[in-house]
Amino acid sequence: MSPESLLLFVLAAVAVIVFARWLASRTGLPSAALLTLIGILYALLPGPNITLDPHIVLTIVLPPLLYSAALDSSLLAIRRNLRIVVSLSVVLVLVTAVAIGLGFHLFVAGATLAAGVAVGAAVAPPDPVAALAVGRRVNLPPKLVTIIQGEGLLNDATALTILSVAVTAAVSGTFSFPAAAAQFVLAAAGGIVVGAAVAWGVRLARPLTRDPLLSNAISLATPFVAFLLGEELHVSGVLAVVVAGLIVGHHTPRLASGASRLQTSAVWRLVDFLLEGFVFLLIGQQLPQVVKGLRQYDTATIVIAVAVSVGVVLLLRPLWLVLNQLLPRWMHTRLGGASEYEDDTPGSARRAASEARNARRLTGREVVALSWSGTRGVITLAAIFTLPLVTDSGAPFPDRDLLLFCAFVVVLVTLVGQGLTFAPLVRALGLRADEADQVRVRNEARSASVEAALARLAEVAAEEPEHADAVESMRAQLNGRLARYRGRLDLLQAAELPGVPVSPQYEAALRIRRAAIDAQREELLRWRDAGQLPDEGLRVLERELDLEELRLPTRTP
Template identity: 55%
Template structure:
């Protein structure tokens, strides 16, 4: 117990240090954590072994649910065909390509086992790619595609893996039976997710305590996964569907206090789980390498080259093929040609193809292969190498690639849309205030200061919209008056907080009251945009 606690605390320190270094250096935290895990794995002393069931039941559900809460159901609907092509068709093609490649080049690998390994290495994990891409200015549409692909491809891959392992154990494989199983598992997961989300929504409508609401939120992904697994349908899809639906309805289901807490809670959960996951990935290298002692070098090199090469080549080839198909086929596989949602450009295709980093789901899936699987240690090494090459290789080069591509439609267009929406929201508030003042004389007496504050905000947003609309390049313009006002507002908040601390330290303000007033200031400060680096 003491050793386990020491490992957990040590891992926490490494996660915090790696993220601090990442913020200062610009290097991806995921890469730093994997390298730290590899270094620790070769040190003498206790080490952690990846338990696939623990990962699938305890790690994957909350990570998927947190990602689903932040995703846009509307954007996923708009890009549904492209997301389906990436998360279903591309996963299937990758699994088959890896399986046939291994079966043709490595005599010890049967086709069913090769497809099982192909299924394990086929689903990209978007965590690392998105953490880098958002900082480097990945356009909103590509963020939606990467998020949507990452949410749904795990269900496809795990279903293919189950079918392939069953075929390897039973010795028989039927395409029709496999397709039928896949459809049943997927439909069942979808249904479980919707039913559970509806039940949680009804509970939330009757809950007023933010703590109880957040406890419900924390339990939802595990309940969805467990219920689906008990029914032998897709737990991954159940979690994703529940998260998407509840996230889309959060405005009507949760109070503002509950939403603030939920975002903070899940942000911390993501930070810790992702950090430990990347450390755990790195620590598996010594054990995986030790399993290669019974294989000659040529076999190892061939299997690794086929697996890694296929994974790296299939994704860009698929995207290029989808982009150059006739319009009707293209709509199904590579994009939706409707107005406002044009096919992806060549630069966007390159960025999307480079966002195929693999992660812990690949290792967890590979480790579920039965102990008597032919060439199991060799195949585990191949899967691990795919994770290392994509996480480290693509992770280190993704941000420089995005900067060189100079993709359009990034910060300027998003900032413009946000300020247009803010101005429209304030206008709606002013209209509501006028209606209230006309109906209630009491409101009319106190409406003037409320109207003045809203009109000041509206003027600020309108000025910002005009400034952003005149921008010709993709660099956010600087408004010196706006920055001066922002600095002044932050200084005023600092002065208020210092005065409250002085009252508390002098014994004039109780700690409980201090916390109430401090929380008010924290909420005000939290909505202010960050100051640009000086």
């Protein structure tokens, strides 16, 4: 493909991604499923196509996607739900791989256990992108979002390690369980250490992160540094990326300036949008290559292999979640990470109640929702495409083409089937976050931050009496904000109906502030067009108005 053709192909792909995002916003359908279907339709048409290169995906695409997801995750929330997150991301992945391996060995003619475990490891890790996009749109409860997010962050490392062990066994014809277990533990522990070391290095670069451009450069480079360092040391580079992202994301409020955080967040949103779009288009385009190698298998073998793969993936997850909830109650509290509040600070009783909800068992409706959130994605295809063509003896890798097809079908069934039906299922189950509680938390935090600022102003007034006028002006502004926040809390407290009560005065104030900002922009443009204001000055003043508008909530907070 010539450079011009490649450029046209990329531009066409961007146009399709933008269209799919627009269509998803209008219809409520997940863009991941739409892009996958569009990719399949394109693959059936004559013309150039892109074949998935697993090494490019695992080295260039996966690290930034995982790192961005880790930055947006909550280290504390994952720790509170660590038992179930580890259960799903480590134990369930292992059980799924072994179950599919045994199914292939017992029911698929000529299939080996190692080859079955290889495809099982590839299809075991869910890709939470589609499920989380839908879950946030339908306001899924934070506990379920945390579980899906935490599972998606950690399961790739487990799956890729199991796949490596299975491929070694299939290629060499030998397998040692103690050696495999030691390899898994070493890879995981080493990945955690490398990730923590990279995060520590980012923290040392704190003086540079005050500059937004330098902060962006460091942030974009961090996942690749963590991944390559992990792979160079023969430990889990994927886990290193996740650990680095979780730690850096947890400490970013202290490490970076406000301007750096705003710009870095915007850059990562764009990276996610484009990479995820290309990834789901790429999934659909693999159909011709996957189907091409099936001519050597009879229909019965293909049907049985697909049934084993899809059946284990769809049935084992809900069964595992149900068994998980049958554990003794003390394991749901102590290992769940609930913390106790013995202080008298405002909201401490509510926070304690929230912690208790996090530590409790999942309800039946939550189990159903989590069971249907296990969509598979590009990691599954990238992993299965890494299978070698031949073994050490020079023979073809056992049933490679059949394994590719099984993995592709699992991705289609979960990504399209579950992806398209997840939102209706969540709505039918009536699972929604307690929006009023979330609003209450934010306004309590706002009030506390303003009270801290007022206390600091009192110290400044005592230290710098010559600046009393400036202190009083700022105190008046802060007291006004505090009065608004407390008024919202009183409104929430007095509300009798579920949901967030709407304050007509507050909504009117937001409309008036937006109208004033629009009028200021129009006047600045008139000045620029009349030659009274240089474009450089316009951009400076527009940025001030943009930041002011950015602070306005898009909904009642």
